Each structure stands twice: as C-alpha cells, then as structure tokens.
Amino acid sequence: MKKTDHQTWDWLRGYTRDHGASPQDLDIFDEVSSRRQFFGKVGKSGAALALLGFGAGTEAALQGLFGRGMIPMAWASDAEGVADEQAKQVLGEASKEGLIVHNERPLNAETPPHLMGDAVTPIKRHFIRNNDLVSERALRKNPQGYKLEIEGEVNNPVSFTLDELQAMNTVTYRLPIECGGNGRAYFDPAPRGNQWKNGAIGNSEWTGVPLRELLNAAGLKDTAVYTAHYGEEPILGDRPPFSRGIPIDKAMEEHTLVAFKMNGEDIPAVHGYPVRLVVPGWYGSTSHKWLNRIVVRDREHDGRGMTGYSYRVPKYPVAPGARPPEEDMVVGGPWRIKSVITGPAADSEFRVGQTIKVTGQAWAGEDVVEEMWVSTDFGLNWKKAKLGRPHNKYSWQQWETDVKFDGRGYYEIWARGVDNKGNTQPIAQPWNPRGYDGNLVHRIPIMVEPA
C-alpha cells in the first residue's frame, strides 16, 4: 500500500463524516489522529496488519477508534495466533533457526542452551532483544543519508557517514552481548518482563571502530562523564526514545565498538544495521542498535531505560517481592560471572556407565573466568572442568569435562564458574524488582537408564 498515513487519515475522516459521524465524533477522531506520529510508527506491522493484510494508516485508524468501541471482532479474537510481519521479515533475513520467540512485537527471542556451543555465535543463533521496532533503514538496507553524530560535552561536534567509519582503522573482536534480564525466569516471585532463561546472550565477532577513536576526534571536555545513545528505531507507544548510556571510562575502553560488521557480514536488520554499539560485559541495552547519535553528558544519563526501575537495581539487598522506593534504585551493570551448559541437552537419556561429554561457555562481565566446576549430585561434590582462555578480553570461554553415572535414575548436571576475583555463581537467586543480574548456577536434567 503506497498511501501515506496522512492520506489515509484524511480519507477515514471523510468517510466517518459522510456516514453520519457527529461533530463530537469528529473531534475525537481529530484528537486521535493528531497523534499520528505514534500510530504511524506502530502501524508498520503488527497483529492487525498481519491479520487483515492492510497498511499502516489503516491499522492506525483502527487503533484510534478503540475508545469508541469500534473494534473488528475478528481481530480481537484472532490476534494471538498472528505472525507479525516485521518479525517474520527480520527473522527470515537473518536466517534465524531454533530460537524461542518470547514476543513478536517488539521481537524478543532467545537461544536454547544446546544451540549455544559455538565459540563464535552464528548470526542465525544470536538472541534478539528489542524494546521497540526495527528501523526502516535497516529493513530496506539503505545506507543513503546515514550518519553518526557525536555531540554534547565535546570540543568539536562531529559526524561520520558509513563510508567514513568503514575507512577508519577497524578492529575485530569476539564480544558477548547479553540482555540485563537474562535469567529472569529463575527469579521467585517472577518479576515482570520477558521471561528469559539462559539464552539472551550471544558471542559473535564484531568489526568496527573503537568508540574512543570517535570521541577523541570530537575531543572530550573535562566535563565529560557519561554517554547517551540514540538510534533510528521507531518507538512503540507514546513515550520518549529508548536511550541508555555508559560511564565515560567504559566508553573509552578499547573493546567498546561502533560496529558495522557481524561475523564479517553487514549487520542484519534485527541486530542494528547499519551501525550499532557493542559494549561488552554490560547490559545489552547499552549496545544500542541502529545507532545514529551519541551525546556526551556531564552527568549520568537520564534517558528512557536509565530512570525509575528500568535496568536499575536496589542499592541494598531486598526481600523477594519487595519494591524499594525509586530513590534507592541505581543503574545496573556490569554483568557478573555466568556460565551455561551447552551439552548435553536438557532431558537427554544415557546408559549407566556411559561417558558423557559436558560442554559449555562461561563469561564474567569485566573480569575473567578462572575456574569451572561441575556437579552431578545437586552440589554435594564438584569436579573441575577444563577451561579455555578467552579469545580476547570479554569473549566467552569454552569449557568441557566428562561425567559418568554408576546407577540408574534422574540426575542433574550443574555448572558453576569462579572469576579472577573469587566470585562464583549462586544456587539461590538474589532478588530485585525487575529481575536483572540473574546468574544462577545452570542445571540440566537428564535420565540414566540401566545399561
């Protein structure tokens, strides 16, 4: 459908008028349509669009009329089973395979542990986290007119086109990006939000320019203490753009990248084409996708995702289920030590006496994993596993060991890492209101049958 939102709105208004809408009804219509920006953005895809097969403005009009009770009943009853068009497009473009989709709009999907065994996460198996929609530029793969602006507490605000970024000295690192809510499903009571288990992490190979090169080009003022990140994504709802940031020291760390290649390819739409940040070891929400602006600030950022309870944790331990006052919440991150068992898969069956290879990954935010331990008796005894070194700072580390069972029954394989500071992973998850920093010991249930 080629029509613009504007034309569709005008047509619908005329239609309502011609069919006897009262002046009061038209006032309501006008009020709703004045929020066209919101509805227009929302309307590029979604339940109604996919179900009815119509364009953006049409859906927008339907939404605007909810307050009047004008709801197509087919939509109301069938919305659940609808495959979102944008979700379908971006999943297809990245050839995603085997992910568990939590939500189609915004699209959120995680990788099951048994598909996380690669040293470098293939694009098809990298998890997906979105707060909003995928940018139009990314969907069209159109680099025309793209630029990244650096402004704020700098001496010379600068901007870079994609060509200019690609012409700079680039680096390539294997870097983990992990959603701050990864592990939320194991919190009790369950906090709100996507119920991520273990798979909201990927460790792909990212190519780009260290952010510090761009900040140095702009010249940081002495007042620079924090960054604020902005992207080209359309926002869901009527709210400010999603925007998080990091302390300036982290922004100047050499592995914090302005990336334009993922595993050697142009970044897929859903992962942030053409340019995204990669801030390894910190909540994934700091690794802004579709990045087009960084504002250097003289204080901690206060964008959407930095205040209230979002991506924030209490500054003291709280009882499970408690909601501390807002002023007692602080910005969360960096990530703590974590590990995942990538083999065997949950619910695998083995024979008594069979040698079972146990494999996994481990990572530790700003630190390094020094030891991996495995238990097959609910934590009574632990056996040290063979642990690889990180390919580069921050990259996850592969580990493996063999286990064997002398008798039949139900068993669990548990894995626990220890970092260079002696930190390990808990067996009971400390609680916070939104379910961040989950780093529980990973447990894989298996059955052992008589030989």
Add this chain to the structure above:
Amino acid sequence: MFKRRHLSLWLLIPTLVTGWLVASSAPSGTLIPTAQADEMSPKQLFEVHCAACHSITLPKSQRLARHDWEWVMDDMEDYGMTWLTDEQREKIIDHLVEHYGRDAPR
C-alpha cells in the same frame, strides 16, 4: 472516490464500519454507542487495548501479583496506551490477575 483507493482498504470497510453503517441509519447518527464498548468482555478489552502496541504473548507469559499488574498498567498508560475508562482498566487488571496471576498455572 473508492476507485482511487487500494483494493485492500476497500475490503476493510465492511469489517471496520459494519456497526457504523447501522448506527448511521439510526436517528442519533452517532458511531457505535459507548454502551456497546462496555459490553466487551474483560478478555476482549485486554486483547484489543494491549495488542494495539505490542503482541500479547508478553503479558500472557507473566505471572504477577495484582499490585504488579497495576504497576504495569500505570506504566503502559504513561507509554501512551489507548484510552480506557476506570472501569475498563479494572476489568483488564481483573482479567490479568485471574489468568496470569502469581499462582496461575503456566
């Protein structure tokens, strides 16, 4: 005027305005009577208002206490949720607590 419009939009019209056409032939000449909106079940209110912005697999995957669902609704209204009466809001919260409350089966 319809010939200049895309066919799919034309096909939408029966779905969108069936009730409207009926209403427009009535003396009042209004859209759909507000009373009809209030007759929507809590489930329909939940699906229609929440799916306006996001797919509802997300709320359906939650198991939250009433105070948490109220917190979520507060935030969603701040985020520009489609307009609700107090009564509709309560119906949606009741529905969420009943089906996706802390003790609801997964």
